[in-house]
Amino acid sequence: MTSVSKMYVNKSFPSSFPWSVKDQTVLQICSFPVTSVSSEQNLVKNECLVFAQMPKRISVSTHYHETGMGEKGDLQRNVLDSSHLISIGLDEDEFVGTSLIDMYAKCGDMDSAVVLFNQMPRLDVASCNCLISGYASCGLFDEAFSFFMKFDSFGNKPNPYTYSTMLSICGTLSVIEEGKQLHAQVVKMQHLSETAVSNVLLTMYSKCGAMEEAESLFNRLPQRNLISWTAIINGLYKHEDFEKAMMLFCLMRENGIEPNEYTFTIALACCRSVKNLDNGRLLHALVIKRGMALGEFVGTAIIDMYSELGQMDDAEKHFKGMGTLASKVSWNALTKGLVHNEKAHDALDAFSEMVRKDTACDEFTFSIILKACASLPSFTSCQQIHARVVKANFDTNMHVGSSLIEAYTKCGSVEDAERVFSQISVPDVISWNSVIKAYSQNSNPRRAISLFRGMIDKGFRPTGSTFLAVLSAYSHSGKIQDGQEIFQSMVREFGILPEEAHYSCMVDLLGRSGQLEKALDFINNLPIKPTASIWTPLLAACRCHNNLQMAEFVAKHILALDQNAATVYVTLSNMYAEARQLVDAENQRKLMKLKEVTKEPGCSWIEVKNKIHKFFSLDRTHPESAKIYNKLNQVMIQIKDNASANANPLYPEEDSCLYHSEKLAVCFGLISLPAGKPVRVFKNLRVCTDCHMFMKFASMITERVIVLSDNYRFHHFNKGCCSCRDYW
Template identity: 35%
Template sequence: MATLLLNLRHGRYANTIHHHHHHFENSIPISSLTTSNVMNPIQRIRFSDGCLIEPHHLSRAMQAFADARDRRAAGSLHTHLIKLHSHCSISLWNKMLNMYCQCGHIRCSRQVFEGMPQRDVISFNTMISAYVRQEQNTVEALHLYSRMREENVKPNHITLSALLGARGSVEARDLLEQIHTHVVKRGSNSNEFVGSSLIDGYSKCMRLEGAIRAFDEIKELDLISWNVMIDACVRNGSEEHALRIFDRMRQEGVGFDCFTLTSVIKTCTEPRDLGRGMQIHGCVLKAGLASETPVGNALMTMYSKCEEGMKSAAGVFRRIQAPNIISWTAMIAGSTQNGLNKKAIRLYREMLRQGLKENEFTFASILPAYASLASLEQGKQVHARIVRSKCGLDVSVGNALIDMYFKCGSSADAELAFTTMENRDVVSWTVMIAGYGQHGMGSEALEIFEAMRSKGIKPDGITFLGSLSACSHCGLVDEGLRIFRLMIDVYGIKPKKEHYACVVDMLGRAGRLKEAERFIEDMGIGSDASSWEALLGACTIHGEIELGERSAEKIMELEPEKNGPYVLLSNIYAEKGMWEEKRKVRGRLDASGLRKEAGHSWVAVQGHSCGSLDDEVETAGYIPTTQSM
């Protein structure tokens, strides 16, 4: 968002770098640039073949070749200019420089740059911008900036903002600090253009304090400066600061636009934020921006995260005049996240009927719906569309495919999706580990874990949770305990309650119940209900009454709103034929007012996933009870 805003502002200064933006449909031969009707013969250039060409025609040709990315034509024109070395103005040399940069020929651009008879600020700005866009050459951009100063070429706000466009690498952070120092020395930090670039640069490096400092140094704040600052706060996870900036903006009488509201809406990500989100929605309606696509997209995402169901999000969607692929994807993703998988699929199909093509975000959003419904054949159809669309190269799409195949029961297809991925991230490996664990393939899960480590990919907390779960389900206790210690001692990851509960479950499933109880005591997690739930589940498996009773009492004490401990303890008593004790537990459950929830599963019938009679029994008015415990 911030980069887009800065690009919009940069358009204000674009003509200071390149004055001609004419577009040719085809590459223009040199001979076609000559003219017999020349008003000012002094400004004409004579080529070696006798042709007379006016400089502005050359400028147009260079821009046309750059727009067409025509390297061969660019090289031909370059050859002619070399022959005219001393007759060409610096403006034409800068055009040539820009032409090679736009064609992606950085090396040729540098050769032109070094061969120029003289260089000005535009020359340096063009090369610096080209290196920054490459993202791997920020150091070279800094060297050019130093050389620029050595040659007594005075940098301007475009130079500084170009340097500040570097991405968040270590070199970029060092560059950012150095440029900020130079900006302050030059007194340019008060310029809204440079200041906004500083804010954006610090934001990309996750340095919010630097962004705030740069914001406060701007003398005259304009709307883009405010918008970039709000976006920086949101990007760095400081929602409260973003809201304070927005309030201050309104108090100072600065009008907002759709970019402002889109960023502010992103501060609402949890159910507790719904009230604030609705207030912002009110601002949208008052400003007459409800039909604006970017604002509508942000509102749909907000409602899908903060409100149960998709009623409000659907209302916003209907009001958008021109919903785009982002709009449809937001609705599909929101439906999936809210468990409305069938609705997500209906939306996806409707989107396709309207002629819209999926992008990588759409695929990554719809695949979980088919995974949740265990719709293997339909999931494969989506996979075929992914292959045709070339979105299969996207890592998030590949990860969603692996997850979908595992959840649909096809570990072979999941393996194939994983091995054919060109790029993998930590999520790719984690999904494989978790999938193998769910399929009872613990040894394969551990092999993937070790392969991940051998490739230098650092596992995170979720990776370890998946590995522990795989060990738990497959009885690999010693391996699981080794992984738990590895997480703490080698990777320095502090276990969460899910990790502890997984270890308890692992020990309990293996029948090492006393050891599991000691683990809870030794780790100081006696107040964590999830660990006691895991232990109670293990006691149910092994019919351990005394420890099961202690575990159940602990859960009832910590989380009295749960019916799980009553059900599990009752099952233990029933298994042992202790009917009186079972009756007492049932009485306590009835007295508590809690109800046992009905189970839910999916089965595939002729290639289609169907709920296991859930729709029919609900229609018939069935209310689940605890009678059959």
């Protein structure tokens, strides 16, 4: 019960509580005069009543009133004092007693509920049902089952209410065998005509993944109401059968059943999932007409629908329209939309606004906002949010934990990532994947592999993503044999079907180590048609190992699949230039212009300078952006002045700055890496000793952590392998 006390003090509700009370209502209830609070015990009991549902409160008080023990104006005060109820013997009233049992059960105090239950002079079905549903809402499912088994011993037969609760438990636990047995009993007892029972049967089957059963039951039902339709539509939605769900939604309306908020919420989610903006707008219009558009659930579903379909303006407009009706879920949906639509800074702003407005943050909030930190990436924001996470006791949550790991990984801080991992109370596969990826992407493939072993030892079943991280680790550590073995075992031992990304990882593994022919063989023998992203690592390998002939061959394949593959033109042009085939090199450049291929960002002197400027003026999270900008500017000028030795053989005049701006672009990549875009500069990065030193220097003056991305070859600091030779 102390938890209820705490809850009361903090005025916030744990989401696990089985009913929802709006904050205003709570405040309203809490403001009732509580005069008889003397002992801790009373306080706790009073809280129980405060937190009980309104209707029940009224019904208890009504009984109280009807016995003539209180004046109408005094009702609230009386009802707040349950010990008083007991002292006047009302707890022996069958109905009041049952209400009290139910109240304690719903408050999570099963001990008190059981005590009261045992004190009841006469036990009817309802009291038993209250106890069962109490067990269910407290997650004590075994207790609920064993109580159900000895139902007879209390002289009662299970009624439709009992079956509803039991079936609901089966759905939650996803135990279909027990569910089917109960179904049989329900049929035998002729309770199927109770729509509440048949509805929970529908839900049970769909939660157990048995959609055929659910659908055929639905078709056979003698009576269907709105809830039956909603249950089946939701089942289809949850099983990603969106088209059918929408079809039933329409059918329902044709059958003259008017959807309510629940149904509209699911329908909107369906439109989002099938990316049908027209239907989404149609539904939006329908809910406006019915005055439901600003409701908590429907409103949030609308925000989510628009933001998922890239209509952030509509989403934000709707969010503003919701005003104070926006719940934390609405905030989360909006923030998620901003992050997904590459507006990470706006997302951070929204988050600050949310905090400023005192909206409670939950684990979803943190998960989402950490994604924004990761996409910038901004180490300072990361740390700030992390502090809030710890303060709000979410650092043990696996979702938040994994998000933190991802964010720290993007900021290059593996140490922080692993520290976060050790804090997660119950890590799951995805948490493991994240921490393995952290090491595999940040230059410690050995640690990644040992973590992978640890994960298997602990009995976790690796997923496709796990193998992606592990394969990449093997590729970077040059362990071809091990990599090939793990790829085999992924298929044979773990039965995971390799996807495109796995194949390109394998090509990278072989090609990177110089086994170009083997890599080509591998591609030619794939069970699927090779895609551009499977060919591309081979091109990078050709560049690295100076095989112009194969590069030309690979380039053809890539261009046939993706005409706009800028990397093909750039790589070929550079390779030709080095082979002193200047005409060919120039042709590649012309081709690129002709096809209007968008050049990769971060290339020329001006571009880099502008980008750095833009980044630092945007990154409001960095306390010393101006100072750093100036320092960087000085370095750039210095380099420009000293850089005549390494001219581009193709364009000796534009040369030195281009050459060194490439280095700066590299640095810039690790200084800022704005969402999605200049990461390319950084991808396929091969770093020579010079550049490595430069990167260290840049990271020092900017006081930022070095981010080593995907293809960073930390152990190959030979000049010949470096990206700084690519003159874009």
